Amino acid sequence: MDDSKIDLIIDKHHAEESALIKVLLDIQDEYGWLSPKALKRVSEKLEVPLARVQQTATFYKAFSLAPKGRHTIHVCNGTSCHLRGAQRVLDKVQELTGIKPGETDPDLKFRLEAVNCLGQCALGPVMEVDGKIYGKMSPKKAAEPLKKYE
Amino acid sequence: MAQIKSPEELEKIRQEVSTQRDPNRPCISICAGSSCLASGAGEVIAAFKAEIEKQGLKADVDTKAAGCPGLCEKAPIVVIYPQKICYVQVTPEDVPEIISQTVVGKKVIERLIYTDPNTGEKAAHEDEIPFFQKQMRLLIGDNMKIDPKSIEDYMAAGGYSALNKVMRDMSAEQVIEEVSKADLRGRSGSGFPAGFKWESCRKSKGDNTKYVICNCHEGDPGAFADRRLLEANPHLIVEGMIIGSYAIGACEAYIFVGDEFPQTVENARLAIEQAEKYGLLGKDILGSGFDLTMEVCIDGGGYVLGESTALMASMEGRIGEPRMKYDHGTDRGLWAKPTVLNNLQTWANVPLIINQGADSFAAIGTEKSKGTRIFSLSGKIKNTGMVEVPMGMTLREVIFDIGGGIPGDKKFKALQVGGPMGGFIPENLLDLHVDFEELNAAGLAMGPGLVVADEDTCIVDMVIYHLNFLANESCGKCTPCREGLKQMLRILNNITEGKGKESDIELLELISEVQQDAALCALGQGASGPLLSTLKHFRDEYEAHIKEKRCPGGVCKALIETLSETSA
Numbered sequence: 164m165d166d167s168k169i170d171l172i173i174d175k176h177h178a179e180e181s182a183l184i185k186v187l188l189d190i191q192d193e194y195g196w197l198s199p200k201a202l203k204r205v206s207e208k209l210e211v212p213l214a215r216v217q218q219t220a221t222f223y224k225a226f227s228l229a230p231k232g233r234h235t236i237h238v239c240n241g242t243s244c245h246l247r248g249a250q251r252v253l254d255k256v257q258e259l260t261g262i263k264p265g266e267t268d269p270d271l272k273f274r275l276e277a278v279n280c281l282g283q284c285a286l287g288p289v290m291e292v293d294g295k296i297y298g299k300m301s302p303k304k305a306a307e308p309l310k311k312y313e
Numbered sequence: 314m315a316q317i318k319s320p321e322e323l324e325k326i327r328q329e330v331s332t333q334r335d336p337n338r339p340c341i342s343i344c345a346g347s348s349c350l351a352s353g354a355g356e357v358i359a360a361f362k363a364e365i366e367k368q369g370l371k372a373d374v375d376t377k378a379a380g381c382p383g384l385c386e387k388a389p390i391v392v393i394y395p396q397k398i399c400y401v402q403v404t405p406e407d408v409p410e411i412i413s414q415t416v417v418g419k420k421v422i423e424r425l426i427y428t429d430p431n432t433g434e435k436a437a438h439e440d441e442i443p444f445f446q447k448q449m450r451l452l453i454g455d456n457m458k459i460d461p462k463s464i465e466d467y468m469a470a471g472g473y474s475a476l477n478k479v480m481r482d483m484s485a486e487q488v489i490e491e492v493s494k495a496d497l498r499g500r501s502g503s504g505f506p507a508g509f510k511w512e513s514c515r516k517s518k519g520d521n522t523k524y525v526i527c528n529c530h531e532g533d534p535g536a537f538a539d540r541r542l543l544e545a546n547p548h549l550i551v552e553g554m555i556i557g558s559y560a561i562g563a564c565e566a567y568i569f570v571g572d573e574f575p576q577t578v579e580n581a582r583l584a585i586e587q588a589e590k591y592g593l594l595g596k597d598i599l600g601s602g603f604d605l606t607m608e609v610c611i612d613g614g615g616y617v618l619g620e621s622t623a624l625m626a627s628m629e630g631r632i633g634e635p636r637m638k639y640d641h642g643t644d645r646g647l648w649a650k651p652t653v654l655n656n657l658q659t660w661a662n663v664p665l666i667i668n669q670g671a672d673s674f675a676a677i678g679t680e681k682s683k684g685t686r687i688f689s690l691s692g693k694i695k696n697t698g699m700v701e702v703p704m705g706m707t708l709r710e711v712i713f714d715i716g717g718g719i720p721g722d723k724k725f726k727a728l729q730v731g732g733p734m735g736g737f738i739p740e741n742l743l744d745l746h747v748d749f750e751e752l753n754a755a756g757l758a759m760g761p762g763l764v765v766a767d768e769d770t771c772i773v774d775m776v777i778y779h780l781n782f783l784a785n786e787s788c789g790k791c792t793p794c795r796e797g798l799k800q801m802l803r804i805l806n807n808i809t810e811g812k813g814k815e816s817d818i819e820l821l822e823l824i825s826e827v828q829q830d831a832a833l834c835a836l837g838q839g840a841s842g843p844l845l846s847t848l849k850h851f852r853d854e855y856e857a858h859i860k861e862k863r864c865p866g867g868v869c870k871a872l873i874e875t876l877s878e879t880s881a
């Protein structure tokens with residue numbers, strides 16, 4: 164992993180302690196996850212104890228401490244999608260990918276997340292892969308879109 | 314674009330922008346809100362551009378990627394001005410016909426107009442569609458006329474006239490007085506008087522550095538109204554916040570929003586940038602000597618971050634855990650400075666109040682709840698979308714007259730009001746009015762989302778769903794919340810698996826009581842909302858699970874299997 168950008172990101176935020184979350188968000192945007200090395204570097208440069216960096220990285224939902232995989236699947240389990248059968252879609256996607264929400268498969272192909280309302284309730288149940296919305300999902304229909312991703 | 318130095322200059326630019334626009338010039342407005350984009354609006358926009366080029370109409374016809382008008386069910390939405398003909402579920406294949414028939418030929422294409430799902434009646438014009446007609450769209454009515462990425466569009470629709478009025482004619486105290494007189498109350502559901510909050514902060518002796526925050530976290534798992542409004546018309550929020558900051562004497566303003574909604578974040582950031590370029594943000598705004606910076610602050614995700622102390626902790630770069638409130642945020646808020654935190658929809662009302670005056674605002678609504686309320690409607694409802702209704706409308710009107718009722722031949726079972734800490738009500742309570750006091754008295758909260766459940770829903774399953782959500786979101790610091798939720802879930806899961814006991818209901822009530830009294834923050838205190846409201850209104854469903862081992866909604870797998878085994 165090329166981690167030269169970590170320092171650039173930290174410098175962009177002037178290595179300020181109060182920018183901890185912003186720094187972590189930017190690193191995550193760049194690399195897709197927060198590696199142990201990145202956390203350590205942030206701790207050194209921001210002069211924040213490593214334990215606090217780790218606490219922050221585990222507290223917020225946006226952070227991932229494992230590599231994210233080439234594609235991210237969001238299955239909406241918001242209230243409206245839940246009412247329309249999202250749980251069964253989620254069960255099916257778990258079966259198809261072999262992973263649970265919050266996990267990445269060993270080939271780093273997919274990462275799966277169950278998320279709250281995506282604002283697409285009219286199309287519910289909704290699945291989103293790399294930002295593209297697949298609406299009116301059913302357990303049967305879930306397999307097709309996933310085939311497109313390598 | 315030049316920096317504007319005085320209210321007079323702003324007025325001149327606003328006039329210029331408006332007069333440059335010929336109201337009779339054909340314009341094809343396509344909703345570019347995230348719902349329409351997901352249904353192919355991007356392709357439709359591209360098709361319109363290409364077709365206009367092909368037919369040599371580029372000099373005569375405009376296109377606009379507009380903000381969401383709320384009818385997400387019928388995405389993508391297209392409105393053709395000046396006739397205001399509204400087409401729904403438009404595809405790129407429809408585009409050549411729309412151009413030749415409607416734009417050039419001035420004829421309506423029957424196939425593409427809105428058909429009422431209940432009466433079968435057709436409506437060709439935006440203002441004839443019952444879904445829009447029955448609303449009171451003071452804040453979202455112009456969305457189709459505004460490209461959220463264009464400050465000029467916002468100005469042409471009357472935007473920044475309130476800021477102008479404030480900077481020209483009003484002192485900070487007068488602004489606060491107007492907002493107080495309008496009786497603007499916190500749209501997060503708190504109902505807290507905004508004018509009072511602003512005044513406390515303005516008068517706070519704590520510090521001269523003051524902050525203003527817009528809460529667009531909207532962590533409710535089933536609501537999208539706040540985020541959609543920010544996405545559709547970001548300048549409305551920016552304008553409201555500039556006026557509020559001026560009144561309060563704040564020097565920095567923040568919009569707090571989740572990064573799961575890239576388009577919302579992008580539009581908000583762009584709006585701030587444009588306002589800076591025009592000099593509506595920055596140093597010496599409109600020559601008044603008032604300085605203000607504004608920034609979008611990305612939250613790290615998690616329901617509890619919407620709570621004021623957790624939100625501020627997270628903005629300071631710390632763990633977003635709620636704290637006991639020993640001080641008021643208006644005295645010691647963000648970085649221990651006096652801070653005003655208001656919901657996004659609270660800010661959205663400010664320009665309206667300034668423009669129309671407090672009296673005309675306060676003339677709308679009920680005795681104690683004034684103005685309008687924007688909800689997202691979802692679940693088992695025909696017209697999923699974003700709606701704006703006057704306070705005082707009944708929930709029945711919102712769900713059936715505007716929302717169109719339940720799809721298929723299914724029966725209504727419950728309406729969820731107020732998100733995961735609100736509650737569920739049955740049909741006979743749908744005549745409750747949209748009113749802070751009335752909803753609170755019924756154990757509900759005025760959250761941004763209304764979610765409809767039909768007869769195929771299991772109430773116990775919905776409660777488990779919400780308690781699971783809250784258990785995952787609980788910070789775990791206090792025992793009543795952490796352990797209470799765990800035990801409630803254990804009991805409820807047993808009930809859905811056919812292992813329920815008659816004493817369970819009493820036990821659930823007892824745990825809820827303890828949790829309400831002893832939990833540290835509002836999340837724990839409110840966590841039993843869905844449970845208590847359903848024990849009150851849908852007790853028979855619990856009893857069917859416990860006594861008859863039957864799931865009335867046909868959802869609980871274990872009970873369906875036992876039933877078929879016994880009947881086999």
Ligand SMILES: Cc1cc2nc3c(=O)[nH]c(=O)nc-3n(C[C@H](O)[C@H](O)[C@H](O)COP(=O)(O)O)c2cc1C
Nearest residue numbers: 499500501528530531532619620621655656659835
């Ligand atoms: C657990 C929890 C979550 C909350 N989430 C939100 C939210 O997503 N958006 C919001 O505006 N207020 C939320 N609030 C309320 C805020 O703490 C605060 O009262 C509100 O933003 C004030 O705005 P208002 O006075 O304009 O209503 C939440 C409160 C609690 C206890």
Ligand code: FES
Nearest residue numbers: 239241244281283
């Ligand atoms: S609940 Fe799934 S998109 Fe709204």
